[in-house]
Amino acid sequence: QVRLVQSGGGLVQPGGSLRLSCAASGRPFTSYHVGWFRQAPGKEREFVSVISYSGSQTYYADSVKGRFTISRDNAKSTASLQMSDLKPEDTAVYYCGALSTGNYYTSDEYEAWGQGTQVTVSS
Secondary structure, three states: OEEEEEEEOEEEOOOOOEEEEEEEEEOOHHHOEEEEEEEOOOOOOEEEEEEOOOOOOEEEOOOOOOOEEEEEEOOOOEEEEEEOOOOHHHOEEEEEEEEOOOOOOOHHHOOEEOOOEEEEEOO
């Protein structure tokens, strides 16, 4: 089993930037795709982005495409989500997840989750 610990997040003004990180331990990090999801109050958890085992493939939700960048460092067993041009509608708790096989876009298929980190975009 893999264990994920998140860091980053916080309060930022509209148009600002934040970086979220996800550190893995346990099973080899390269066994997992890493996805980022977010959940706003009263809403379901939604897909944000995913990066494949090797980092060669990345996918983004339309709402964040061009503003967010996902990356991973397999040597350090870490993944990151760089968020730029943040908008109030990006406010949510963000979660990183580990998926060995299955549908990238479906949160139920992820095998492990980080603890979540709050991102608040407000002036």
